[in-house]
Amino acid sequence: MAAPYEIEVLDSCVEIFEKIKRLVETDNQTHHAVLISCGNTSSTENSVILDAVVLPRTIEGLSSVEEIWSHVQEGSTVHSILCVSPSTVTADFAKESVKNLSKNFHDEVDAFYFWDVSSGGSAPSRDNFSLYESSSELLQPCDIGVLSIEEHLNKLIYLRINGNLSVNFTYASKDDFHQACENSFSILKERLKSSQVVYHLKETRLIFGFNDRGGTVTGASIRTVEDVLELTQVEEDEVRTKKKKGSKKRVQKEKVVDVTLLFKTGQHTKEVTSQYIVPTVQYETFDEKVQNVSIHLTLNTVVPQPSTSKATLIPECLRNAALKQVSAMERCLQDNFMKHGVRSLTPYLFKVPSHSHLISVVYPDGVSEDELEFVRKDLHTRYLLPTDRPYFRRLNKFVFPQDRREPYLTNTHEGLPPSGVSDGEVSLVQGTYSYHHYMQDQLNDNHWGCAYRSLQTLCSWFRHQGYTDKPVPTHKEIQQILVDVKDKPANFVGTKQWIGSIEVSTVLNQLLDITSKILFISTGADLVSKGRELAHHFKTQGTPIMSGGGARAHTILGVDFSSKTGDIKFLVLDPHYTGDEDIKVIQDKGWCAWQGPDFWDQTAYYNLCLPQRPVLV
Structure with missing residues (x-):
């Protein structure tokens, strides 16, 4: 008899499950992880689990989803919470766990899975893996299917957002810095939510924007994300035909398209009733105690989308990704102010073993790697990475192939056929x-x-x-x-x-x-x-x-x-x-x-x- 519920996970995610299991067996304590899926599918449907991020414990209890969510790419969503227990999981145990977990996560999560590792077996299966059904207060067995990460990644197209933003504010003392900073970023985020923002597809006429009814797509006739990629490749092909023949360089089509965040510089609105626009000048007296802050923010984030996704969904995804990175920049500035003062900020993307998505991290400029060690250690803990090698140093940043500037080939062994050694x-x-x-x-x-x-x-x-x-x-x-x-x-x-x-x-x-x-x-x-x-x-x-x-x-x-x-x-x-x-x-x-x-x-x-x-x- 088939289990009433089923989820599918990437094979790379299975490796993370195994690491969590070893963690539970080592300290004989229950551990929790946030399961991340693609899109906004319901946890009780056939969703694909892309990743699992461990929730470290704090003095107050488990850290919240919000603390880790800024590192996860837009286009993914919180799927559920996984509870991995070293002892037998009963319905009463699950009910009490969900009650306690809900205090931390409120409305962020509405599904909870339980894995009983005491029953043996190296991987979760319907015999030891279940979904807690809140309506019936029962544990329902759950089947798990495994998908190839290569197959999943081949279906994705990355929309990469570039843009230049800024925040400007003043503060009179360290005590009111945080409020002034929060107010300034709130204003910026409201601008990003407005219809004044558009996203321009590089080297095309395609514009993603917004109106009263939602996202808009103008400048080209497209239906899916795949059409967006094909549009950029057509433009590139036209450029190449103008170049001289005989180039020995091979053109590799990468599934990455660049979009630039822009603000409309002017717009006629019904609210303008005067025939003339009168300039105004604001005069403020100088106060030596007041500090002026002006920070340039450079966006660098990606939105992975299935190639078959509707193009009309793209504007909202781009907006959410921009807002998420701006919020991460705000947190970075606030967290580092007391120790390092006001700093410019740089976002980085990292690709780490066993995790299918790129991880976004914002670092303050001018702060040494030694001073940021505690941040990296926390990231290693969350992603179950070994603590004897770097993955989140600035030089570890992920660079898309078309952005590589060095004249040397890298990893030339990739793509070679097997060696032919039997049982090797x-x-x-x-x-x-x-x-x-x-x-x-x-x-x-x-x-x-x-x-x-x-x-x-x-x-x-x-x-x-x-x-x-x-x-x-x-x-x-x-x-x-x-x-x-x-x-x-x-x-x-x-x-x-x-x-x-x-x-x-x-x-x-x-x-x-x-x-x-x-x-x-x-x-x-x-x-x-x-x-x-x-x-x-x-x-x-x-x-x-x-x-x-x-x-x-x-x-x-x-x-x-x-x-x-x-x-x-x-x-x-x-x-x-x-x-x-x-x-x-x-x-x-x-x-x-x-x-x-x-x-x-x-x-x-x-x-x-x-x-x-x-x-x-």
């Missing part, structure tokens, strides 16, 4: 790196610079992951570091002399304060015996490895190792490539590819530099 377990580099190779940066380092390029790839990994804001060093800067630590003579700078794994580890330590483990391999044939050790490195550290042997250096990005047979293949990034930044050529010609044991010089000795990840958030 793949262990890969974690995060993002840039591919550095011969002939880049207008430097001819062919035949001598491979280890320098591998080192640059390693440095780029630490930069992309937010461990450092230092730029990737040039060849001369690398050489100068080795001279400064007395590893090389002064005349080493500017030469074409090789470096090896030991020098790579020295530069990482001096430049980035990164320690490295060195593996000494007597011959290339012996690399096969290090499969288990290399797999452990990628699982625990996740950093790329520099390999130096004979006259060549390479970067190892992962291994596919079978513990049953000992078979292994290495994912190798080759810095000896001299061509253009063409991912198809790089992958098809084996410059980034799975390589077997015979790839290595069987008689040469090898030193492998395994950088260790610093412990920080």
Whole structure:
């Protein structure tokens, strides 16, 4: 007999459920999470659960949904509260829990799910997962279906809002700052709710606006969000036809469209009864005790929408997203005022493991990463992220592919076919790196610079992951570091002399304060015996490895190792490539590819530099 209720969750969300279960089993306490779904579907219908965000406990009790909601993209909605219990869940227990939870969440949530992890099983099922039905005060079994996150994301189109706003106010003392700030932001939010606001689709004539009946779409005939994407691509195609032919760059269609928030500069209204508009001048006396505040606010937020959504729903989604980010900016300013004073604010988007949506966070400018550590720790707790690696530092910000300005390709291994190892377990580099190779940066380092390029790839990994804001060093800067630590003579700078794994580890330590483990391999044939050790490195550290042997250096990005047979293949990034930044050529010609044991010089000795990840958030 089928369960009367059913919900569907993304496979990435199942991983979060498992983390919550481990948390409950560890401290033997009930934990709660906000379940987030797409759109405004009822919790008792076949809704898709996109994410689960843990509710940390405060002195007063559970923190509220409002505290976490500013980080979640518009276009999603609070679906329900999940209660994960270490003991048997009865109807009386559920009734009392809902009563207590409702005190915190009021009208924010009207559905509550219960997962009894004491009954065993690693995942929720209709045997241990139920919906509390308020009308009958009974627990109803609930089926759970699992959907692929890739399938879900392929159906989404991101509407990205850009806009320039400002708030201006005065305050006489710190005591009245908060009220003055709140009043100013209230005025701004009322403007954003008015019909004076429009959203212009970049490089088109399409305008999203509002009238007395709701959202409007003018400038083009569209019915769905998919039509919006096609409209922007048509405009881009027309621009490309005007460019010269022969460009080697491939055009990748990203499902992102840009809209700009604008205010109408003038409008005829029925309320204007006078034939003339008389200017007025307001004069205020200067008070030295009064502080004037003028803050520029730059919007940067996204609204994910299913491609089949109606276009008439877009204006309201855009408005809500803008209001949400402005409210987050207000909270950031208020929370940081006493410690840091008035600061300009910058919103960032972050993409973290196991979570399908981009997370929006506002940081005050000019405040160091060390001072913001407590904010990041709270975010790590909410999203069940490890506390030994950064995910919410400014340098961790998510950048859409079309916005990337650096001339280097990133994560060139993505999209490669499987290695072919039977019963193998793949262990890969974690995060993002840039591919550095011969002939880049207008430097001819062919035949001598491979280890320098591998080192640059390693440095780029630490930069992309937010461990450092230092730029990737040039060849001369690398050489100068080795001279400064007395590893090389002064005349080493500017030469074409090789470096090896030991020098790579020295530069990482001096430049980035990164320690490295060195593996000494007597011959290339012996690399096969290090499969288990290399797999452990990628699982625990996740950093790329520099390999130096004979006259060549390479970067190892992962291994596919079978513990049953000992078979292994290495994912190798080759810095000896001299061509253009063409991912198809790089992958098809084996410059980034799975390589077997015979790839290595069987008689040469090898030193492998395994950088260790610093412990920080």
